[in-house]
Amino acid sequence: MGTPSPFRLSALAHGGGCGCKLAPSVLQRLLADQPPAGPFARLLVGAETGDDAAVWRLDDKSCVIATTDFFMPIVDDPFDFGRIAAANAISDVYAMGGKPIMALAILGMPIDKIPAETVREILNGGAAICAEAGIPVAGGHSIDSPEPIYGLAVIGVCALADLRRNCDARPGDALILTKGLGVGIYSAAFKKGALTSDAYAEMIASTTQLNRIGADLAREPDVHAITDVTGFGLLGHGLEMARGSKARLEIRADDLPLLTHARNLAQQGFVTGASERNWASYGAEVALPDDFPTWRRQILTDPQTSGGLLVACAPGRAASLLQTICDAGYQAARIIGTVEAGPPEIRVRT
Structure with missing residues (x-):
């Protein structure tokens, strides 16, 4: 389950991964009175x-x-x-349809609690994923902080024609999810010492897999919208797509891809606090089936760290695009629902 350590790195933090994100409702309140970006045409x-x-337009053909x-x-x-944090940060560029070109490291460490060699290993893990993505870590910034923090600022480029936003899904579109759900559930089990070695390996394989397929999908005209599924869970990021697209998402719970042990662990109560915060933030905008079990809903709100891509595409191309995604190494990918005309909400069906 990883390299032995004289202490538990995760024990030095009150949260972990994308479960650290502020709840959607809190974030909305904080940003409510922020001034708009202004009249910047680019x-x-x-x-x-x-x-x-x-995204900033550079010229008539390209953007950063x-x-x-x-x-x-x-x-x-x-x-x-380090690997997980780097893959998660780079994912945002792929989700927009772009190609990453460089990264800057963001590092905060309690230097009186963590040996220098441990910090170097975190940085080495991030650099290894950046090398896999074909980009340098060109610099960064570090501080002494009470809890360990690591991540990246990432710059990418994209042809304007390939730019994909989360707000351009169309009624009739099919929805594809490229990775299995359950990372937050696995992390909750890990913190309590209940995650098996094979489940740990599965979690690492999923969270360190780059979402580079996003850049390939964005070159397909029949792919209309893309977003990655991270701390707000499938429902939270799906709602962002629904609101931006002014449409309703229909999710088929029985078709969702799950990490192998996610169902059993959720039924045993291994869920994060972020899952419940997520539901409290946006549950009023989600219609669940009657008698939908709590553990099943918790999978839908489970915070994903370096999760998969949620893709809205023309229904006639869904099967072939799914095959392309699977052939590229995302074996868990599934068609999970549709986009429908209606108010911006999510309806979950079984």
Whole structure:
């Protein structure tokens, strides 16, 4: 389950991974009175729709994508922590249809509690994922902080024609999810010492897999909208797509891909506090089937760290695009629902 350590890295933080994100309702309150970005004609994507990254038009054919993401440890192995955090940060560029070109490290460490060699391993893990993505870690910034924090600011580029936002889904579109759900459930079990070695390996494989398929999908005209599923869970990021697109999402719970042990662990009560905060924030906008069990709803609100992509595409291309995604190494990918005309909400069906 990772390299042995004299202490549990995850024990130094009150939360871990994308479960550290502020609840959607809290974030909305904090941003409610912020001034708009202003009349910047070249700012193509700002904070208005809760998209994955900011986008600035360079010229008539190209744009630059900028994002940042960082969090506290979700695992104890420092190299794995660095890899997960880096893959999660780079994902935002892929979700916009872009190609990452460089990264800057964001590092906060309690230097009186963590040995220098452990911090180096975190940085090495991040650098290894950046090398896999073909980009340098070109610099960064570090501080002494009470809890360990690591992540990246990432810059990418994209052809304007390939830019994909979360707010362009169309009624009739099919929805594809590229990775299995359950990372937050696995992390809850891990913190309580209840995650088996094979489940840990599955979690690491999922969270360190780059979402580079997003850049490939964005070149497909029949792919209309993309977002990645992270701390707000499938329902939270699905609602961002629904609100931005002014449409309703229909999710088929029986078709959702899950990590192998997610169902059993959720039934045993291994869920994060962030899952409940998520539901409290947006549950009023979600219609669940009668007698839908709590553990099943908790999978839908489970915070995903370096989760998969939620893709809205023309229904006639869904099967072939799914095959393309699977052939690219995302074996868990499934068609999970549709986009419908209606108010911006989510209806879950079995």
